Amino acid sequence: MIRALLLLALLCASPAAAQNRAQVEGQFRTWLEQSIWPAAKAKGVSRRTFEGAFDGVALDWDLPDLVPPGTKPPKSRPQSQAEFGAPARYFSRGALDGATSVGRQMARTHATALAATERKTGVPARILLAIWGRESGYGRAAIPHDAFRVLGTKGFMSTRAAYFTQELIALLQIAEAGHAPSRAMKSSWAGALGQPQFMPSNFLEYAADGDGDGHADIWRSEADTIASIGSYLAKHGWQTGRDWGFEVTLPASVSCTLEGPDQARPIRDWAAMGISRINGKPFPDHEARAKGSLLLPAGRNGPAFIVTPNFYVLKDYNFSDLYALFVGHVGDRIQYGMGDFTAPWGKVDSLLRSDVAAMQTALERLGHDVGGADGLAGFKTRRSIGVWQESRGAPATCFPEAAMKSALR
Incomplete structure (x- = not known):
């Protein structure tokens, strides 16, 4: 009886819901015409590009955090977060082995493009590969969404509408420049573009032409993808010749409260406090003279690291200690054949x-x-x-x- 009543209620509500959605779709088209087109035109976007970008594009009602006209923003829900719940999950056997084995294949296949970008930007090939692997599985991961549909929907009715509206304008500028056909410009559900997962504004600032055809096609060109990742890191301050960091042994006498880039000191000073590389090797002379920071992503419950400023450049790509650590570690595995971190990830409490x-x-x-x-x-x-x-x-x-x-x- 209850199931029958629920079904009847859904059937009765469907025409009204469909009508409401149809009305909102109409408001979306009006918004595109009255708000987006003038802003895009002011940025040099042609009418032809604008119409081609939104031809047949409708709202994507399955995206999260939508606020349709006339509704209130959804209440926030408690969330769990792997960064403090279980850091070890980020370094799963499958993720590490897959990124490493495919990365080595890609190192051979794209050796020319990797070498060219390393020469131009100073960013090591292993780091370029590790980011590429993490972001899109070296271009093998499905990036299924129409970028104009995603950013159009989020710009029109999301909890961060103003931000996504600006990204939508940037996306139209990319289309106007002809870097790729509009329908080839796929994104994640959040609007991140192509193999390096750039937001459109980042594309405009950092995307690079790696194959010399005059465009930065980060959807279909591996060379452009590699060059764009290198460009991003170089412009965020990558220091040529320095590593990203080292796993270390942290003596009980050294407080974990000394963590953080604002407490950086010459690495030789950390060594004088009893901190040593986990493999027993001394810190390279040029690194020992330069500054490094203590990093404890799980506090005393996991591996310890001395990281260089390059680690924080990796964090600029994705603001997460675990992301930057994964990239650096996979890069080392690709080039040097390194194994897992020596110190284990200890058990931590799962918290919201x-x-x-x-x-x-x-x-x-x-x-x-x-x-x-x-x-x-x-x-x-x-x-x-x-x-x-x-x-x-x-x-x-x-x-x-x-x-x-x-x-x-």
Whole structure:
């Protein structure tokens, strides 16, 4: 009986829902004409490009975070986050082995393009490969969405409409320049384009022509993809000749509260404190003289690293410690045949972002700089936890724990 009533309700609601969607589709076309076209025209986009981009394009109602006209933004839901829930998941056996084995194949297949980009930008081929592999499986991952449909929908009715509207204008500029046919310009569900997963504004600033045909086709050209990744990293400050970092042994005498790029010091000073490379080799002379930072992505519950400024350039590509660490590690595996990190990822408590945000808010009330109560356990949050632990006479682990929820109120 209940199922029959639910079915009847759905059938009765469907015509109205369809009518409402039809009305919103009409408003979308009006918005494109009255808002997007003038803005695009001012950026040099032709009417022909504009009409070709949106020919047959309708709203994508399956995208997340949509706010159709006349509705209120959805309430935020508690979210779990791998960065503080279980960092080891980011380094799964399949992900590491797949990125490494295919990366070695790609290193041979695209040796010329990789060498050319390394000469021009100073970014090592292994790093170019690792980012390419992480972003799109070396171009093998499906990138199924029509970029104009995605960004049109998000610009018209999403929780970040203003941001996506600007990205939509940038996408039209890319189409106007003829880098690829409009229907070939595929994106992720978030609007990131092609094999290197650039947002359109990043494409305009960093995309590069690697094959010499006058275009930066990051959808269909491997050479352009490689050159564009190198361009991005070089323009974000990649330091030629320096590594990204080293796995190290962290003595108990060195506090985990010393983590972070704002506490960088010459690597030889870290060595004088008893920090050594996990493989027993000394730090290279040129690295020992230069500055490095302590990185503890899982606090005392996982591997420790001394990282260079290049690590934070990798974070500019994707703002995540684990992303940058994965890229650096896979690059080393591709070129040097390195194995897994020597130190294991220890077991950590699985927490919701809302739990971590509550801890951050409590730490802020105590005067700690946690980098914002965003529910993400970045280095400022990790070391603030360590300082708080030490102030209570407890060993510093520098990582969120379930027991802290009640202690930090």
